[in-house]
Amino acid sequence: MSLTIQKVLLRAAELRVSSDSWQIDTELLLAEAMMTRREYLRTWPEREVDPAALQIFETLFARRVRGEPLAYILGRKDFWDFQLQINSHVLIPRPETELLVESALNLVGMQGAKAEQLVDLGTGSGAIAIALARELPGCKVLAVDRSADALALASNNAARLGAANIRFQAGCWCEGLTPHSADMIVTNPPYVAINDAHLQQGDLRFEPTMALVAPDAGLGDIRTIIEQSRTVLRNSGWLLLEHGYLQGSEVRDLLAQWGYRKVESKQDLAGHDRVTLGQWVTLGQWVSG
Template identity: 50%
Template sequence: MSSIESLLRAATLPESPSARLDAEWLLAAALGKPTSYLRTWPEREVPADCEARFVADLARRRLGEPIAYILGRQGFWCLDLEVAPHTLIPRPDTELLVETALRLLPATPIDVLDLGTGTGAIALALAHDRPNWSVTGVDRIPEAVTLAARNTARLQLANARFLESQWFSALGGQRYAMIVSNPPYVRACDPHLRQGDLRFEPGSALVAGEDGLADIRQIVSSAPDHLSLGGWLLLEHGYDQADDVRRLLAARGFADVHSCKDLGGHERVSLGRWS
């Protein structure tokens, strides 16, 4: 048997900018321990079955598979979420959408809709921080809806629910005080689709036509039929798409149209109020 430290020293991940941290996460998961255990007991020997799992997971990571898919978990907001290859991996950038939504409306009871919910990350973050909000998440992929429901049950959030729906198709005449979405917005020709984690994530959740705006156009066009008077539509988009998204919102009749910047100074969320 090998020690914790010897396994970590031998771990090589040439494609990863965080090789040591990746190896620590994988070994901790194989042992069923927190990463702090590795640093506290580096001389401890690793059982053969745990070492075998670590070696297998390390091989997957060497091929570029995202850590989140290997571990089946990803942190988002203050939540620990189950993830799977049929959903996007929740990213810190999307927390700007959550922050904006939480600032926009009070904690009084309202109905909120999350379009293209995936793991349920956005919906569950809002439901967690606003217990009086009733949050519905929809996704066209049945497996994503099932996964989001599992996350809800594990987090014990009674004010969130998930439905299978192609955007608004299954919602009838229901109206909401707020609609949020992190829809596909990557251009079909974007070279990043062949790099890093994106190679392993579902293309249907990333790509939206030649200009990346096909799904945003559809959402902006249909959202007024599902917004209460004065309700807000919030959209995450690419770092260079804010001007286009603001024009789409204004042309559809939304008021108070503006964008919010991320920590890097890029406009990544645009929103408008239906009046």
């Protein structure tokens, strides 16, 4: 027996996908299976769903019921003003990370920070690097990641989105980078403690552990980046780090301990410290103000 779009959605609704947006998720999965847009489903609810499309939908829907993130199932995720290809080798870009991009652009546009050479450490899908490269076409962006799979995906995303001013390099944080070569370093490193209960909840269960978890209560990689970045940044260069919503004070302290100036945190829409930044000024050249 054939089923209409409306009946398929109603039947799926009875299972209640484990998501706050289960209805949207279901519509997106059915649209994917039918190779159409979500708006089509709402415009033509009485149209029948082809048996082949229904079978594809049931397979996709079963994955979502098991808790697999929608971005991994669809293979894409919106970020900034573009859409990225996504797979399970990289973290799923989150809205909070757009604050990191905004903070970098504010330094350039409002505070006149130099941006000839930017570095994105742990680029993953390339979200941050691509956003900055597109917004600052005159700059050169170096995107670094230790995962070959992540670099391949990020490179494909950059090519597809026309971000030709990005160069990709394999590496672990600042190791192997040219000294005094960057005006700005941005990073969304692992910052979750290995015993954090959130790792057993929601999307985190499916995301790559090495992109999530850091030693020393989640601060190990942040500490390494803060220390290493001093040799890569040019005089008056900036380091911007995304971190956990309870880590702002500790990250500010680390930046201050390693000699960074003008340290401050930026808050996300929930009012939590989410991005912390500091300026590296070569000893003897710091001018208060």
